[in-house]
Amino acid sequence: MGQMPTPYGKWGWPGMPFMMGPAQPLMGPVYGGQVAVPEEQSYLENILRLNRGKMATIYTTNDNNPEWAAKVFRGEVENAARDHVVLSDPETGQRYVILMVNIDFLTFDEPLRYTPDIYGR
Template identity: 40%
Template structure:
């Protein structure tokens, strides 16, 4: 006699648990509207020519953040910037950040 293969079931109305997903875009989403200083390094030149880059500093608020991008509204000018997350270095805030360890936010 053989045993049947193990099956996983999810009841209607329940959400399966997931591992911690404290990705930067989730943290930025939790802190929409908070003023911060954001640092992005944009590569300059071709590979092998100039290995450095230009650091762009924007003081403003997170409007939206996705898996591969962040939209920042500059505080002084009202300009909106769409930055690829690959260029994101770090951010500084003058107020406490909202952070929910282990939380998963739906993708945007």
């Protein structure tokens, strides 16, 4: 789009263009409604998202909590974000929001999807 004049002419700060336009998303291309995640970005949140609906057991430690120093959660992966995962226990309907910083490790009862299937493999 166009450039707005500034005290430095058509440039913002010396040597840096000042341009206005629509904000660009900070994500990769979208395939089948999912953002493509490059194979080298196998972050826990991405692995959990790729395995929504699968049963998981999550082992946590909770520093400075004498009541729950270590806790195990079991449930279906509903969703995951950068700092948390949401599990739901299908037997009780209870939902858990677990902070990623507290997760030591997790297990699944079935094979995992580790990378998005963007190429139809």
